[in-house]
Amino acid sequence: MRGVKDYIVRDMIKWFRSPVSVVSMLVMPAAWLIFVGLALPVSFTGNYLDFITPGILVMTMLSSSLNGGTLLMFDKILGFLNKFLALPTPRESILVGKILFITIRGAIQATIILVIAVLIGATILSPAQYGMIYLILLLFGFLMSACATTIALYLGDHDSYAAFNTMISMPLFFTSSALMPYNVMPAWLRTIARLNPLSYAIDAVRAAGAGTVPLLQIGLLVAMGGVVIAICMQMFRRVTV
Amino acid sequence: MNAIETTGLTKYYDKLCAVDHLSLLVNNEIFALLGPNGSGKTTTVLMLTTLLRPTEGSAAICGHDVVREGEEVRKRLSYVPQDMAVDIKLTGRENVLLFARLYGIANPKDTTDEVLAIMELSDRADDLIRTYSGGMRRRLELAQALVHEPDVLFLDEPTIGLDVTARKKIWEHIRQLRKNGMTIFVTTHYMDEADQFCDRVGIISRGAIVALDTPAALKAQLEKDVITAKVSGSPGPVEIGGVRCVGQMNGEITFTADNGREAMPLIVRALETQGIMVTSLSMREPTLDDVFLHAVGTAEEPGHFDYQQFRTMLRRRK
Numbered sequence: 200m201r202g203v204k205d206y207i208v209r210d211m212i213k214w215f216r217s218p219v220s221v222v223s224m225l226v227m228p229a230a231w232l233i234f235v236g237l238a239l240p241v242s243f244t245g246n247y248l249d250f251i252t253p254g255i256l257v258m259t260m261l262s263s264s265l266n267g268g269t270l271l272m273f274d275k276i277l278g279f280l281n282k283f284l285a286l287p288t289p290r291e292s293i294l295v296g297k298i299l300f301i302t303i304r305g306a307i308q309a310t311i312i313l314v315i316a317v318l319i320g321a322t323i324l325s326p327a328q329y330g331m332i333y334l335i336l337l338l339f340g341f342l343m344s345a346c347a348t349t350i351a352l353y354l355g356d357h358d359s360y361a362a363f364n365t366m367i368s369m370p371l372f373f374t375s376s377a378l379m380p381y382n383v384m385p386a387w388l389r390t391i392a393r394l395n396p397l398s399y400a401i402d403a404v405r406a407a408g409a410g411t412v413p414l415l416q417i418g419l420l421v422a423m424g425g426v427v428i429a430i431c432m433q434m435f436r437r438v439t440v
Numbered sequence: 441m442n443a444i445e446t447t448g449l450t451k452y453y454d455k456l457c458a459v460d461h462l463s464l465l466v467n468n469e470i471f472a473l474l475g476p477n478g479s480g481k482t483t484t485v486l487m488l489t490t491l492l493r494p495t496e497g498s499a500a501i502c503g504h505d506v507v508r509e510g511e512e513v514r515k516r517l518s519y520v521p522q523d524m525a526v527d528i529k530l531t532g533r534e535n536v537l538l539f540a541r542l543y544g545i546a547n548p549k550d551t552t553d554e555v556l557a558i559m560e561l562s563d564r565a566d567d568l569i570r571t572y573s574g575g576m577r578r579r580l581e582l583a584q585a586l587v588h589e590p591d592v593l594f595l596d597e598p599t600i601g602l603d604v605t606a607r608k609k610i611w612e613h614i615r616q617l618r619k620n621g622m623t624i625f626v627t628t629h630y631m632d633e634a635d636q637f638c639d640r641v642g643i644i645s646r647g648a649i650v651a652l653d654t655p656a657a658l659k660a661q662l663e664k665d666v667i668t669a670k671v672s673g674s675p676g677p678v679e680i681g682g683v684r685c686v687g688q689m690n691g692e693i694t695f696t697a698d699n700g701r702e703a704m705p706l707i708v709r710a711l712e713t714q715g716i717m718v719t720s721l722s723m724r725e726p727t728l729d730d731v732f733l734h735a736v737g738t739a740e741e742p743g744h745f746d747y748q749q750f751r752t753m754l755r756r757r758k
Contacts, residue, residue, distance in 0.1 A: 205541040209527065216529045278523030282584075285489045285519035287511055288542045439491075 202288035206296030207303070210270065214304060224266060228259040228312050235378075237319060243383050252316045253404035254377025256332070257397055259312050260305040260340045261371065265364050267301030268347030269357060275438070276357070284439055294435045297348060298428070302340030309336055324408055331407040335417065339400040342424040349431040352438050376401050396423060441503045443467050443592050443623035444488065448497030451483050451647075458483040460647035461497065470614060470624045472634040474728075475644035476736055481627040482522075484644070485596050488625070489519040502591050518585035522597035526569050526577050526584075532556065533565040536583050543588035555583040559613065575606025582613060593617065595626040599633060611637045631728040641728070643735045651735040655728055662726045662734055665700025669693045669707060670720040678710045 214221065236251040244250050271294070274280045283293050317323055324332075351360045374388065375397035381389050392398050396419075403416035444466035451459040459480040475481050486492035488499055490510045498505060504512040526535050533552060540548035556565050559579040569577060578598065585593060598614070599607040607630075615637060618624055628634055634641050635655045643651040643658075651658055667683075670692055678685055678695075683703045687694040697703035700723040708718050 201544060202542050205538055209530070209538050212534065213527060213529045278521045278525035279527075281486075281491055281521050281523075282519065282525055283542070284491055285514060285517070286539075286542050287514040288544070 200289055200292045200295055202286075202292035203296045203299065206283075206293060207300045210297070210300040211303075224263060225259075225308055225311055227262065228255050228308075229315055231255050231258065232312060232316055233319065236316075241379075243380060246320075246322070248316065248319065248321050249408070250380075250405075251378065252313070252321050253332075253401050253408060254372075254375070255312055255316070256309045256336060256404060257339060257375075257400045258372055258377060259309045260302075260336050260400075261343055261397065262368060263305030263308055264301055264340060264343035265347050265368055267297070267304065267344050268351035268364070269360060270301065271297050271348050272351040272355070272357065272360060275352070280439070290439060291432065291435070294348070294432065298341060298344045298431075301344035301348075302337055305340045305344075306333065306336060322408075328407050328410065331412065332404050335400055335403045335407065335413070335420070338417065338420040338424055339396075342396065342420060342427055345424070345428045345431040349427070349434045352434050371395065371397055396420075442500070444471075444499070444501060444625060446488070446497065446499040449484070449487060449494055449499050450496035451480075451487060451492065452495045458647050459487070459494075462644075462647070462649060464642065464649070464652075466623060466625060466640075468618070468621060468623050469639035470618050470626065470637060472638040472641045473625070473627045473644055474629075474631070474634055474641055474732060475627075479644045479736075480647040481644060482596055483647075485519070485594050485625070485627060489517060489594055490514055491519075515588075516590060517592045517594060518588070518590040519594045520581045520585050520596065520598065522600055524574070524577055524581065526572075526580055528570045529568060531566050531568055532561050532572070532576075532580050532583075535569060535580060536587060539584040540587040545588050548587075551587050555586045558586070559583040573606070575602050575609065578602060578606070578610055579613070582610070586617075590622065592623045592625065595624065597628060598626055599628065599630060607633065631732055635728040643732055645736045651731065658731045659726050659728065662731055664696045664698060664726055664730070665703070665723050666726060666730070667695045667697055667700055667704060667707065667721065667723045669695070669711070669718050671711060672717045672719060673715070675711055675714050675716045678707065680706045680710055683707065 232248075232252070232255045236248045236255070239247060241247050271280070274283070280293070284290055350363060354360050354363060374391045375395045376392050377397065381392060384392060399416045399419050403413040403420070406413035406416070442465050444464065446462050446464045449459060449462040450457070462484060473481050473484060483492065487494050488501065488506060490506050490513050493507060498507070500506065501513045502516045504516070506513050530538070533556065536552045536556060537548055540552050545551055553562070556562050559582055561576065561579060561583060564572070564576065569580065572580065595614070599610050602610065611633060614624055614626070618639075626638070639654065641651075641653070641655050641658060642649050651661075653661070672691065674688075675693070678693075680703065682699065683695050683697045683706065685693060685695050695703065695707060704721055704723060708721065711718055
């Protein structure tokens with residue numbers, strides 16, 4: 200699609216030129232990895248760091264996606280969107296470029312988190328396993344960035360979106376399978392965790408780490424991603440005509 | 441084929457009619473749409489640039505319908521909104537190159553250099569926009585709009601918030617583009633700019649065109665001279681045929697008259713019979729401001745024309 204690459208390059212340059220935001224978005228997942236992953240005394244596994252790393256990788260993708268939701272909204276508020284929409288470039292390229300940029304940015308951050316995890320003692324996996332993990336993270340990234348972008352476009356102003364972001368990110372993380380396996384969860388939490396899309400991604404990354412191919416979870420992520428991207432396209436067309 | 445052609449173009453926001461059956465023909469010229477805030481200027485531009493769907497009527501750019509042939513229309517136009525949307529973390533060159541690439545033109549890098557040179561930004565091309573002044577940012581936006589050599593250029597308030605020098609520079613560039621054959625459609629609040637630089641002016645009020653002609657013809661239509669008299673003391677009402685007192689403040693009285701030269705001695709005489717000394721007397725031709733207030737003021741506040749006129753007089757005195 201014409202223009203997608205150019206829109207991604209624009210966002211990339213802007214991102215790399217704000218070092219504060221590059222670093223600040225890594226602090227939270229790195230802190231979880233180090234202070235919780237290394238320090239929490241748990242009895243269900245010998246290497247808690249290996250257990251929590253998939254959860255933190257998915258969390259990194261999640262926070263990158265949720266933060267990315269504001270990008271298209273600000274382009275709209277600041278007048279960039281109208282300039283882009285008046286170009287002969289296909290209009291959908293704007294949205295596709297945004298979703299791809301947010302996902303790529305999340306993957307770069309996840310890579311840094313993965314390196315930190317390995318440095319502080321996580322088990323090193325085979326290239327095929329890492330390939331699978333990245334596939335899962337990218338699928339999850341598409342799903343979440345499309346979701347965040349849609350909600351931001353729907354809410355339309357930054358304050359409402361920031362409130363939504365704060366409201367959703369922590370509960371979503373705590374009700375997933377990021378911190379503990381299903382069998383040690385209380386029954387009520389287990390039910391919620393099974394429905395949480397974060398869990399699909401985390402379980403899939405864990406399965407890849409254990410050497411199996413999590414077809415069910417990948418299928419679920421693809422299906423959900425498809426639905427959300429379709430809704431997002433609709434929302435985008437609605438705000439742009 | 442007309443560069444811009446609209447027929448009964450109408451836009452309703454729910455029940456509010458923002459643009460009301462607008463019919464316009466614009467060709468190789470600088471056309472200014474003047475109007476008070478909320479009169480439908482921006483809505484018109486948004487419809488013409490395919491960013492908003494008309495409720496009724498139609499519009500065509502270079503013969504292509506804005507609703508049915510959106511992409512063809514967008515190939516022929518450039519749009520600079522009033523928000524000054526340039527990426528401050530990108531350099532001037534990067535900002536223009538982005539648009540050159542998005543337009544899909546053959547030689548993006550060379551074209552970028554060219555338009556930056558035209559807009560006199562070459563020496564600052566590799567600085568971040570953060571360090572640019574308002575005028576430079578506006579010129580950069582023009583550079584972005586010019587990379588694909590559009591047939592029609594839409595500028596929404598191109599000089600808003602700029603100082604006099606920067607405004608003049610922007611208008612020089614716009615004039616040059618017109619000479620090269622481009623059609624330029626601007627909206628503006630600045631009457632003096634429309635008067636000086638635009639070929640034709642349309643005054644829009646409540647979504648409808650209330651006056652449409654060259655600035656000179658519009659001023660001629662008003663057919664009134666404006667006379668200001670400095671006096672000592674406060675005179676009572678002055679009754680002279682064809683002369684109208686429109687304001688009195690700080691020892692100055694302002695009149696409009698059909699024939700100023702003949703009215704001046706009559707005014708002096710009328711005042712002197714009241715025992716008022718006239719210390720100075722001046723007459724001037726109407727400006728586009730007068731035309732604007734005449735057209736818009738009467739349309740919006742029927743019966744309050746004197747008050748509107750009075751306010752113009754006050755404003756001009758500053």
